[in-house]
Amino acid sequence: MTNTVIQESMPTTKTQDLGNYLFTTLRDVGVQHCFGIPGDYVLTLFKTLEETPGIQAVVGTHEPCSAFSADAYARSKGLGVLLLTYGVGGFNVMNGVACAYAESSPLLVISGGPPVQDQNGQNPFAPQAHHVVKLGTSQLDAFEQITDLTLRIDDPATAAERIRKAIDHTMRVKRPVYLEIPTDLMSAQILIPEQITQQALRNSKSLDKAVELFRNRITDSRTPVIIAGVEVGRFKLQDQIRQLGSELKIPIVTSVLGKGLFDETEVGIYGMYGGIISQSAEVRQMVESADLVLMIGMKITDVNCGAFTANLRQDQILIAKSDWIGDGYLQFSEIIPFDQFINKLVNHLPFADQPRDLPVAVGMSYPYQNTQMDRYLDVLNEFLTAEHVVVADTGDSCYGSLLLTTQRENGYLAPTFYNSMGFAVPAALGVQLADPRCRPVVLVGDGAFQMTGVEFSNLVAWKSNAVVILFNNNGFGMQRIFVDGTFNDIARWDYTKIVELVGGGQSRRVSAPEEFRSTLKEVEQISDVPTIIEVDVEQGDISTGLNLIGDAFLREKRGICPMSVDETPCDYQNHCAFCRAVIWK
Numbered sequence: 001m002t003n004t005v006i007q008e009s010m011p012t013t014k015t016q017d018l019g020n021y022l023f024t025t026l027r028d029v030g031v032q033h034c035f036g037i038p039g040d041y042v043l044t045l046f047k048t049l050e051e052t053p054g055i056q057a058v059v060g061t062h063e064p065c066s067a068f069s070a071d072a073y074a075r076s077k078g079l080g081v082l083l084l085t086y087g088v089g090g091f092n093v094m095n096g097v098a099c100a101y102a103e104s105s106p107l108l109v110i111s112g113g114p115p116v117q118d119q120n121g122q123n124p125f126a127p128q129a130h131h132v133v134k135l136g137t138s139q140l141d142a143f144e145q146i147t148d149l150t151l152r153i154d155d156p157a158t159a160a161e162r163i164r165k166a167i168d169h170t171m172r173v174k175r176p177v178y179l180e181i182p183t184d185l186m187s188a189q190i191l192i193p194e195q196i197t198q199q200a201l202r203n204s205k206s207l208d209k210a211v212e213l214f215r216n217r218i219t220d221s222r223t224p225v226i227i228a229g230v231e232v233g234r235f236k237l238q239d240q241i242r243q244l245g246s247e248l249k250i251p252i253v254t255s256v257l258g259k260g261l262f263d264e265t266e267v268g269i270y271g272m273y274g275g276i277i278s279q280s281a282e283v284r285q286m287v288e289s290a291d292l293v294l295m296i297g298m299k300i301t302d303v304n305c306g307a308f309t310a311n312l313r314q315d316q317i318l319i320a321k322s323d324w325i326g327d328g329y330l331q332f333s334e335i336i337p338f339d340q341f342i343n344k345l346v347n348h349l350p351f352a353d354q355p356r357d358l359p360v361a362v363g364m365s366y367p368y369q370n371t372q373m374d375r376y377l378d379v380l381n382e383f384l385t386a387e388h389v390v391v392a393d394t395g396d397s398c399y400g401s402l403l404l405t406t407q408r409e410n411g412y413l414a415p416t417f418y419n420s421m422g423f424a425v426p427a428a429l430g431v432q433l434a435d436p437r438c439r440p441v442v443l444v445g446d447g448a449f450q451m452t453g454v455e456f457s458n459l460v461a462w463k464s465n466a467v468v469i470l471f472n473n474n475g476f477g478m479q480r481i482f483v484d485g486t487f488n489d490i491a492r493w494d495y496t497k498i499v500e501l502v503g504g505g506q507s508r509r510v511s512a513p514e515e516f517r518s519t520l521k522e523v524e525q526i527s528d529v530p531t532i533i534e535v536d537v538e539q540g541d542i543s544t545g546l547n548l549i550g551d552a553f554l555r556e557k558r559g560i561c562p563m564s565v566d567e568t569p570c571d572y573q574n575h576c577a578f579c580r581a582v583i584w585k
């Protein structure tokens with residue numbers, strides 16, 4: 001039997017306003033906020049949204065901000081929604097949607113579009129509508145490159161089914177989907193089938209074989225380790241992975257992109273592994289010496305392998321992720337749904353008596369005290385509790401904070417793979433609206449803050465208690481370690497004045513770790529408004545985390561093996577990292 005998706009639809013009986021159907025369906029799957037900026041191509045939908053109870057619009061300061069907010073919301077809630085006007089709105093979010101694609105975030109992009117009859121109009125006398133760049137199809141075509149599926153509504157008879165398909169697909173594949181709704185159909189009465197798109201997955205022989213392979217290899221292993229990757233969070237499989245770890249006595253670490261999937265102080269969780277950027281030398285040693293490494297939901301990216309320093313052999317590895325279930329050599333030929341596979345594996349527990357014991361906890365606290373950034377991060381580490389989600393922007397904020405110990409499930413959020421600047425301040429809004437019980441701790445550089453920091457305005461408007469920590473090192477610090485020049489200098493702003501500009505929040509400025517500690521103590525007590533703390537960092541000072549990964553990347557860029565410290569080829573002769581050996585060969 002094959003693993004086909006069967007879609008069925010039943011005869012239609014009733015009709016409903018399109019917008020009303022769209023927003024009530026979204027609300028029924030748990031979406032309470034839609035992010036975006038109105039424009040005349042989408043105003044009708046914004047009005048319907050306003051009139052629909054239980055779901056509301058969050059209007060950003062700039063569409064790129066809305067995209068990051070919706071991405072963060074999607075990662076936390078399981079579905080995020082962008083609502084945009086055509087052209088100016090659509091093209092403005094493309095970087096954020098690309099980020100969501102790269103980082104496997106279930107983001108539904110809904111854009112208004114030109115009326116149906118205008119879309120492919122060849123009439124030379126028809127005036128071209130504003131915001132339409134080339135053709136009425138251009139925006140949809142562009143989104144094909146950065147989404148998993150593009151759909152346009154063109155008929156009231158099939159509109160409901162397409163809306164349902166767009167929502168289901170986004171939630172199933174955990175990637176962005178683009179849905180375009182022409183202005184002339186936005187308030188159309190659409191036909192609602194009694195039952196739409198039922199999906200059934202048949203059992204598959206490959207699924208059973210894959211479970212058997214994993215079971216046998218785990219049973220034979222004496223020192224297995226699980227690396228839990230980002231997809232474990234997207235598919236919300238943390239409990240299943242915990243169960244695997246505890247019943248089979250297998251220590252669990254996360255990958256770099258999976259950082260924060262678990263409370264990092266939890267029993268059975270041993271921190272983050274990523275070659276040179278591992279949370280401690282002991283974590284690295286434990287993973288690299290394991291006789292079986294179960295990579296579960298882990299993307300194979302340069303950052304995830306610690307810039308090619310992850311020292312794992314192909315024969316050590318078993319892989320289970322959405323596009324590959326198998327070992328380091330062979331993938332099962334049929335696509336097996338990742339979550340179905342994990343659930344089936346867990347349902348067979350325990351496989352046999354496990355003679356193993358979990359290792360004792362390994363050192364994980366922030367281990368470096370070398371630089372000013374290290375000392376700031378060390379102070380921050382003292383303050384992190386089960387309430388905090390660390391939201392890190394690209395730059396030293398991200399690479400430095402990888403070595404923090406977060407104490408909450410889903411306690412770390414960053415664009416660690418796609419690495420877009422400008423993510424963190426808007427993402428803090430998204431993650432807190434998705435989960436009002438969390439308190440975001442935003443780490444952002446001065447450069448990234450200049451891109452989207454004005455979204456602090458919405459943190460104020462939505463009464464967030466986020467703490468925005470802005471590391472001001474006078475420019476693009478991370479770029480300086482690769483190639484420096486005046487292009488890495490940026491204008492010096494008085495960042496604390498943002499609270500005057502937007503009319504709310506509190507601000508502080510500190511210039512030494514001790515002062516940072518007393519300020520954090522004070523800010524802990526501020527519960528009703530966001531705070532921004534500008535932290536002075538000497539130009540050129542970077543954290544040990546950034547130094548380690550930056551150095552490995554620098555070697556790779558120069559064609560030197562990142563694994564060999566003395567610049568001679570390593571034992572593996574340019575096949576040093578598992579990612580190169582296994583996936584890229």
Ligand SMILES: Cc1ncc(C[n+]2csc(CCOP(=O)(O)OP(=O)(O)O)c2C)c(N)n1
Pocket residue numbers: 394395396397419420421422444445446447448449471473475476477478479
């Ligand atoms: C949108 C975007 N533009 C450019 C870059 C390239 N880039 C990566 S890090 C960086 C500098 C970041 O500066 P800042 O936010 O101040 O953080 P720092 O490196 O100083 O810690 C730049 C320009 C990027 N990653 N994303």
Ligand SMILES: [Mg+2]
Pocket residue numbers: 395445446447471472473474475476477
């Ligand atoms: Mg900077």
